[in-house]
Amino acid sequence: MIVESAAPRGAAPLMSMETSRVAPPHGPAEQFAAGRRAAAAALAAAGSAGRTVERARDGRPLFPQGFAGSISHTGRLAVALVVPGAEAVGVDIETAAVTPRMAAFVLREQERRLLLAPAGPYTARDLFAAKEAAFKALNCIGTLGEFLFWQIHLSRPEGVLTATYRGESVPVWIHPQADLSSAVAIRR
């Protein structure tokens, strides 16, 4: 399974994305360890002297100052994204099925009508990943209080998928694959 950054190089020329396989038995501890390995590799590729990512009290990963980063994992694979100098970033990968009921839960009527296939270009799993990635980025800003990822609104003004919550926005790029959806949100 290959994970590629969905974001074009022009969006963040110095970004680095690394992956690490989750060791058996693929539980939460192994997923956490794989995420930290991917983060250390992404930090190294981005030129950071610090390679350790601490865990905040609320569970968020704390990347070294100046190296905004994010981690996501499935039961088999972890991915980490680092964008030096960015204000906040988010990455998400999803392999689990998103049923129509789940899509109706996390996507507003307008999002389903304009973005979801067949009218739009994305699957429900793609848009699920997009909201999760955007949530991680917007949650890093620290001024929005507590909120849930599905409360973010997705739209596509001028062809750029954009996530918005309470007036704060972040562009999101989706990389759809048959067996995996990945999304990247970068706020410069």
Added chain:
Amino acid sequence: MPDTAAEVRQQIREVLVGVFGGPSFVSQLQDAGSLREAGVPSTALVALLVAMEDAFGFQWDDDVRPEVLRSIDSLAGHVLALRN
């Protein structure tokens, strides 16, 4: 319909077993522990919330507070509060 907190918690656990396809992971969850910190992924959380609508006969509000979704305890408390 379960009436006590213990019965609601047990029914939520049964819903979780359905979401995860078995009891092995769910049996490790603490009633008061954070579902996210225990490793429940967001897709499973949403699947749980959708299944709870069917199991308990209500619909989640769009502006539900995040702390309501934190644990089996808090989810059960929400179900009981709706009934009362």
